[in-house]
Structures are given as structure tokens and as C-alpha cells.
Amino acid sequence: MAYTVIWYGRKGIIDKVIFDAEKTARDHAISMFQTRKGDDGVISVEVRRDNGAVVFSHAEN
Template sequence: MAYTVIWYGRKGIIDKVTFDAEKVAKDHAMAMFQARRGDDGAVSVEVRKDNGTVVFSHAEN
């Protein structure tokens, strides 16, 4: 099953990245959040399964 990391900015989706494993996707989302926040203006990130179910989300003000 594929897991998609979706990066959101104030105006919508910034980027999507697909991973094969849920743990790898979650680890990527947390490890990259501060960098994406500073570089791209990301305000939140989600990890979704193929069927659209959100398995992880993170946001900061």
C-alpha cells in the first residue's frame, strides 16, 4: 500500500510525496516539517493511505 505525504500552505497544497511504508512517510513528514515550513511556507502536513484515510497529521501556527 502506498502512503502519500501532502504538504499544505496557506493557499492549498504545496507538494505531494509517495512512500511505500507508513512509518517512513510519518518519519519524513516530521523530519522535514521545520525545513518545509521555513522554505515553502508549509503550515500543515498529512499522511494518507491510498483510499484517502488520514493516518497522521501535524500543524503548527
């Protein structure tokens, strides 16, 4: 099953990255959040399964 990390900014989706494992996708989202927030203006991130179900999300103002 593939997991998609979706990065959101104030105007919508900034980027999508696909991973094979949920843990890898979640770890990537957590570890890169502060960097992407500063560099790209990210305000939230989600990890979704192939069927669209959200398995992890994080947001900051």
C-alpha cells in the same frame, strides 16, 4: 499499500510525496516539517493511505 505525504500552505497543497511504508512517510513528514515550514511556508502536513484515510497529521501556525 502506498502512503502519500501532502504538504499544505496557506493557499492549499504545495507538494505530494509517495512512500511505500507508513513509518517512512510519517518519519519524513516529522523530520522535514521545520525545514519546509521555513523554506516553503508549510503550515500543515498529512500522511494518507491509498483510500484517502488520514493516518498522521501535524500543523503549526
